[in-house]
Amino acid sequence: MPIEQDRSQFRHERILEAATRIFSQKGYHDAAMDDIAVESRTSKGGLYFHFPNKQTLFLALLDQMMGLLRARAEAAIAEEIDPIRKAEAALRVVLQTFASHRTLAQLFLVEALAAGREFHERMAASHRAFGALIQSHLDDAVRQGVIPPQDTALAGQVWFGALNEVVTTWLLSEPPGPLEEQYPALRALLLRSVGVPTARIFPAGEES
Amino acid sequence: MPIEQDRSQFRHERILEAATRIFSQKGYHDAAMDDIAVESRTSKGGLYFHFPNKQTLFLALLDQMMGLLRARAEAAIAEEIDPIRKAEAALRVVLQTFASHRTLAQLFLVEALAAGREFHERMAASHRAFGALIQSHLDDAVRQGVIPPQDTALAGQVWFGALNEVVTTWLLSEPPGPLEEQYPALRALLLRSVGVPTARIFPAGEES
Amino acid sequence: MPIEQDRSQFRHERILEAATRIFSQKGYHDAAMDDIAVESRTSKGGLYFHFPNKQTLFLALLDQMMGLLRARAEAAIAEEIDPIRKAEAALRVVLQTFASHRTLAQLFLVEALAAGREFHERMAASHRAFGALIQSHLDDAVRQGVIPPQDTALAGQVWFGALNEVVTTWLLSEPPGPLEEQYPALRALLLRSVGVPTARIFPAGEES
Amino acid sequence: MPIEQDRSQFRHERILEAATRIFSQKGYHDAAMDDIAVESRTSKGGLYFHFPNKQTLFLALLDQMMGLLRARAEAAIAEEIDPIRKAEAALRVVLQTFASHRTLAQLFLVEALAAGREFHERMAASHRAFGALIQSHLDDAVRQGVIPPQDTALAGQVWFGALNEVVTTWLLSEPPGPLEEQYPALRALLLRSVGVPTARIFPAGEES
DNA sequence: GATGAATGAGCATTCATTCAT
DNA sequence: AATGAATGAATGCTCATTCAT
Numbered sequence: 001m002p003i004e005q006d007r008s009q010f011r012h013e014r015i016l017e018a019a020t021r022i023f024s025q026k027g028y029h030d031a032a033m034d035d036i037a038v039e040s041r042t043s044k045g046g047l048y049f050h051f052p053n054k055q056t057l058f059l060a061l062l063d064q065m066m067g068l069l070r071a072r073a074e075a076a077i078a079e080e081i082d083p084i085r086k087a088e089a090a091l092r093v094v095l096q097t098f099a100s101h102r103t104l105a106q107l108f109l110v111e112a113l114a115a116g117r118e119f120h121e122r123m124a125a126s127h128r129a130f131g132a133l134i135q136s137h138l139d140d141a142v143r144q145g146v147i148p149p150q151d152t153a154l155a156g157q158v159w160f161g162a163l164n165e166v167v168t169t170w171l172l173s174e175p176p177g178p179l180e181e182q183y184p185a186l187r188a189l190l191l192r193s194v195g196v197p198t199a200r201i202f203p204a205g206e207e208s
Numbered sequence: 209m210p211i212e213q214d215r216s217q218f219r220h221e222r223i224l225e226a227a228t229r230i231f232s233q234k235g236y237h238d239a240a241m242d243d244i245a246v247e248s249r250t251s252k253g254g255l256y257f258h259f260p261n262k263q264t265l266f267l268a269l270l271d272q273m274m275g276l277l278r279a280r281a282e283a284a285i286a287e288e289i290d291p292i293r294k295a296e297a298a299l300r301v302v303l304q305t306f307a308s309h310r311t312l313a314q315l316f317l318v319e320a321l322a323a324g325r326e327f328h329e330r331m332a333a334s335h336r337a338f339g340a341l342i343q344s345h346l347d348d349a350v351r352q353g354v355i356p357p358q359d360t361a362l363a364g365q366v367w368f369g370a371l372n373e374v375v376t377t378w379l380l381s382e383p384p385g386p387l388e389e390q391y392p393a394l395r396a397l398l399l400r401s402v403g404v405p406t407a408r409i410f411p412a413g414e415e416s
Numbered sequence: 417m418p419i420e421q422d423r424s425q426f427r428h429e430r431i432l433e434a435a436t437r438i439f440s441q442k443g444y445h446d447a448a449m450d451d452i453a454v455e456s457r458t459s460k461g462g463l464y465f466h467f468p469n470k471q472t473l474f475l476a477l478l479d480q481m482m483g484l485l486r487a488r489a490e491a492a493i494a495e496e497i498d499p500i501r502k503a504e505a506a507l508r509v510v511l512q513t514f515a516s517h518r519t520l521a522q523l524f525l526v527e528a529l530a531a532g533r534e535f536h537e538r539m540a541a542s543h544r545a546f547g548a549l550i551q552s553h554l555d556d557a558v559r560q561g562v563i564p565p566q567d568t569a570l571a572g573q574v575w576f577g578a579l580n581e582v583v584t585t586w587l588l589s590e591p592p593g594p595l596e597e598q599y600p601a602l603r604a605l606l607l608r609s610v611g612v613p614t615a616r617i618f619p620a621g622e623e624s
Numbered sequence: 625m626p627i628e629q630d631r632s633q634f635r636h637e638r639i640l641e642a643a644t645r646i647f648s649q650k651g652y653h654d655a656a657m658d659d660i661a662v663e664s665r666t667s668k669g670g671l672y673f674h675f676p677n678k679q680t681l682f683l684a685l686l687d688q689m690m691g692l693l694r695a696r697a698e699a700a701i702a703e704e705i706d707p708i709r710k711a712e713a714a715l716r717v718v719l720q721t722f723a724s725h726r727t728l729a730q731l732f733l734v735e736a737l738a739a740g741r742e743f744h745e746r747m748a749a750s751h752r753a754f755g756a757l758i759q760s761h762l763d764d765a766v767r768q769g770v771i772p773p774q775d776t777a778l779a780g781q782v783w784f785g786a787l788n789e790v791v792t793t794w795l796l797s798e799p800p801g802p803l804e805e806q807y808p809a810l811r812a813l814l815l816r817s818v819g820v821p822t823a824r825i826f827p828a829g830e831e832s
Numbered sequence: 833g834a835t836g837a838a839t840g841a842g843c844a845t846t847c848a849t850t851c852a853t
Numbered sequence: 854a855a856t857g858a859a860t861g862a863a864t865g866c867t868c869a870t871t872c873a874t
Contacts, residue, residue, distance in 0.1 A: 008858065027324050029237055033844060043860045045847085050858095054844070114322040116235055124380040127373070151393040154374070158397050161373025162366040165335070169365060172332040185359040189366050193401030216833075241869060251835045253872085262869065424837065443740055445653055449865060459839045464866070466837095530738040532651055540796040543789070567809040573793060574786040574813050581751070581785025582778070588748040601775040605782050609817030632854075657848060667856045669851085678848065839871075843864105850860075 012050050015040045016064065019057055024106040028058060028115035058115055059122065065104050066126055072097055073133065083140035084147070084196055088187060090133055091159060095186070098167045099179040109168050131156035138194055147195040155194050162190060220258050223248045224272065227265055232314040236266060236323040266323055267330065273312050274334055280305055281341065291348035292355070292404055296395060298341055299367060303394070306375045307387040317376050339364030346402055355403040363402050370398060428466050431456045432480065435473055440522040444474060444531035471534060478528055478535070481520050482542055488513055489549065499556035500563070500612055504603060506549055507575060511602070514583045515595040525584050547572035554610055563611040571610050578606060636674050639664045640688065643681055648730040652682060652739040682739055683746065689728050690750055696721055697757065707764035708771070708820055712811060714757055715783060719810070722791045723803040733792050755780030762818055771819040779818050786814060 018040030022031045033054055037044045051057040076089040098105035112123045135156035141147045166186060170179045191201045226248030230239045241262055245252045259265040284297040306313035320331050343364035349355045374394060378387045399409045434456030438447045449470055453460045467473040492505040514521035528539045551572035557563045582602060586595045607617045642664030646655045657678055661668045675681040700713040722729035736747050759780035765771045790810060794803045815825045 011858085029324060032842080044845085044862095045860050046858075048845070049860095052845095110321055110328070113318055114324065116237060116322065120318070120380050124377065127377060150396070154390060154393050155397055157373050157377060158366075158370040158394070161371070161376075162369040165365050165369025165372060166362070169332065169335060172328050182362060185362045186366070188358070189363060189401045192403060193397045195400060219833095240867085245836095252837095252870085253835050254833080256870070257833065427837085445740060448863080450863095460866085461840065461868085462838050465839095468866095470865070526737055526744070529734055530740065532653060532738060536734070536796050540793065543793060566812070570790070570806060570809050571813055573789050574782075574810070577785040577787070577789025578782040579785070581781050581788060585748065585751060585781060588744050598778060601778050602782070604774070605779060605817045608819060609813045611816060611822075614819075635854095656846085661857095668849085668858095669856050670854075672849070673854065835872105835874085837871105837873095840868100842867085845865095846863085847861100850858105851856105852858095853856085 008050075011040075011042060011046065015042060015047060015050055015057070016061060020061055020103055020107060023058065023061065023111055024103040028111050055115075055118060058111075058119070061107060062112055062119070062122060062126070065108050066129075068104075069094060069097055070129070077133075077137070082146075083137045083144060084191070084200070087134050087137040087141070087159075088191070090130075090137070091163060091187065091190065092183060094130070094163060095167070095183055096180060099170075102171065102176065105167055106171055109164060110171060127157075127160060130160045134159045141194075141196075146200075150194065152194075158193060159190050162186065216258075219248075219250060219254070223250060223255060223258055223265070224269060227269055228311060228315065231266065231269065231319055232311040236319045263323075263326055266319075266327070269315060270320060270327075270330060270334070273316050274337070276312075277302055277305055278337075285341075285345070290354075291345045291352060292399070292408070295342050295345040295349070295367075296399070298338075298345070299371060299395065299398065300391060302338070302371060303375070303391055304388060307378075310379065310384065313375055314379055317372060318379060335365075335368055338368045342367045349402075349404075354408075358402065360402075366401060367398050370394065424466075427456075427458060427462065431458060431463060431466055431473070432477060436477055436519055436523065439474065439477065439527055440519040444527050471531075474527075474531055474535070475538065477523060478538060478542070481524050482545070484520075485510055485513055486545075493549075493553070498562075499553045499560060500607070500616070503550050503553040503557070503575075504607070506546075506553070507579060507603065507606065508599060510546070510579060511583070511599055512596060515586075518587065518592065521583055522587055525580060526587060543573075543576060546576045550575045557610075557612075562616075566610065568610075574609060575606050578602065632674075635664075635666060635670070639666060639671060639674055639681070640685060643685055644727060644731065647682065647685065647735055648727040652735045679739075679742055682735075682743070685731060686736060686743075686746060686750070689732050690753070692728075693718055693721055694753075701757075701761070706770075707761045707768060708815070708824070711758050711761040711765070711783075712815070714754075714761070715787060715811065715814065716807060718754070718787060719791070719807055720804060723794075726795065726800065729791055730795055733788060734795060751781075751784060754784045758783045765818075765820075770824075774818065776818075782817060783814050786810065 015036065019031075019036050022035045022039050025031075026035070033044060033047060036057070037047050040047070047057075051060065073090045073093045076093040077086045080086045080089050098109075108126075112119055112126075131153065133156070135152045138147065138152040138155055142149050142152065163186070166182055167179065170176055170182075188201050192198070223244065227239075227244050230243045230247050233239075234243070241252060241255060244265070245255050248255070255265075259268065281298045281301045284301040285294045288294045288297050306317075316334075320327055320334075339361065341364070343360045346355065346360040346363055350357050350360065371394070374390055375387065378384055378390075396409050400406070431452065435447075435452050438451045438455050441447075442451070449460060449463060452473070453463050456463070463473075467476065489506045489509045492509040493502045496502045496505050514525075524542075528535055528542075547569065549572070551568045554563065554568040554571055558565050558568065579602070582598055583595065586592055586598075604617050608614070639660065643655075643660050646659045646663050649655075650659070657668060657671060660681070661671050664671070671681075675684065697714045697717045700717040701710045704710045704713050722733075732750075736743055736750075755777065757780070759776045762771065762776040762779055766773050766776065787810070790806055791803065794800055794806075812825050816822070
């Protein structure tokens, strides 16, 4: 019954979209399953047919988003050869993705913590994953002698924390300004933080 | 009736302490006013006499904590003359304070977001305040020519974001390791990020 | 605050009465906590203040009823000296109590099983208790040589089972006839079952 | 299409068997139609094709069981000539059947009440039927002068009630002991209850 | 000031039943 | 005949907040 399957899958996705909207509008706790049912033009029973409970539905959203970020980041990284440029690419892509998906960013950076204890471990894992990604390329850079030996694990955390803060500030500011404009300065700060020579940071000498 | 006033104030504080424990144990949403009433050996009515509602009680906690952080930071800053050392002092003190008050850190960095929309603006303000503190000293450093001109507002955000991430990771890790050991490396990264000369970062040449 | 206590206790009892009515009207499962709240002129929250959940409320009812039966039976038994007469008294009193409290009987004999697994053990205990009561007096009778040695535990069960069946049939019959008229014949059957001589059963020789 | 008919009938039976298992495992209310569908390797739609609703499905089970009991009892009764022995046979067979089909007994004696109001009349009818069966043979016995004239309708009820209690106690006891061992003592009690001479009850004089 | 009983809106979840395919 | 996705009414329970005493 491919037709039925398609329809079911379509509804599945419609629910995910609706949930994204509702959760990021109202926050995890204030979002009622009823709201999501209405928004996805489904019945409450239909919702529960596709997702066993509210928590799982929210987790599905986070996982979906992690997948998106990871895929984009990996694609961008693959296009670069130089390890520093790889790390830069990861930073840039995540910033861009958040910039163009404010709703998702809201979910990922704010609501995920707000959703309660159960999600903390999951979030910690996401943060670790991003940190590890940066770290691996910084390690390459160290190996190649581009930057001095250092605590690259911490550097990964610092990069993600900085990104996180910039995006969160943007999320909580009303009205939101252009997030992407922050990228060059952020890039400069973070590159400098790991000891990338100034010459490499400002190729044409355009110190801000 | 100064005695009664004392008693009232004493109870006020007992409630705050109890609330701190309960909120950081259970999280904002899962903490019931009942729990706090019991923990503070008061009645529910008593609670509501001192605080008009749950939100306000939680806000009082955040404000108290902000006050503590601010006081400590300002004291530490006042002891330094050099602007870079002032900025460093702020960073160090906040890290130390969180390290020695895990419960407060939990509340401030995790639960505050979890508490819902109503707190977002407040949190944004806290973040801005810390960022501005760092920024002001970095601006002095720029003025003195110690570091190059740059987007010091962003730098302030980056410093706080980095700190935030490091502490949060520590909060969510089981079992928690020693947070303060991270300080030297974090300091180095952040000083370097704003262009402090390596010679100043590692005075005796002890590159890690 | 004895006044408040009184009021609270009064409400407690009003809830129990309302619950008795609703449960025996609709049965355990079809009785909604809402129904009971309305019937007891309370709010749902008020209900839950007095009883932590539906099950506990129902159990309180059963316990209350067990207490009533036990008290009446013991009082009646205490008035008799002869062990056979004591056993008879228990039988008679329980029959009478059920006859005059149809609602309670419904709850005790029908709904208690219908309420589900969780109550089975409790019901089994009630049955055992009644059986043991009969048994103890039959044992006395055996000891005194009034009736032959026999499996008095089983006899206790038989007596209660017989009573149970007669009452249940009456409960389920529409319209209900006079239950107490059944007593003499039931008494005769049960006395004969344990070997009480016919002469003692029909003192004046009034065989039915 | 006899083959299809067979298949349908086969499925019909598979559903009944599955329902028996599920209902007696979980009880009427906690048994979900979904559970039964899975257990019978059918779909929910399939279930509803064979039985219009949950109630009807459960009734079908009860009817099936009543039929089994009736058939066995009648067969056993037919083998006896003496009316007392006929009544005894009915008693013995029902006890044996319950003893060897614990699941069915559970359904018949416990869950049937738990299933709610709608089943009460049906159950009453079953009880009446068994009572009437006993009664008819006791009436014969009275007519033949084997036992004294008495309220045989009540006696039928007493016999069934006693049996019911013994079996139910066994059902609710953990772990279940051997039910059939109770038969001789139960028989003696019940025969004596209707006035069967002791000599007939213990042919070889083996008073327990 | 303090108490704690009472309120009631709110919500996640279940499940018998339906029906398009 | 059979499937299983969808429906939606029903319900037990929670908890911030109020208020008579």
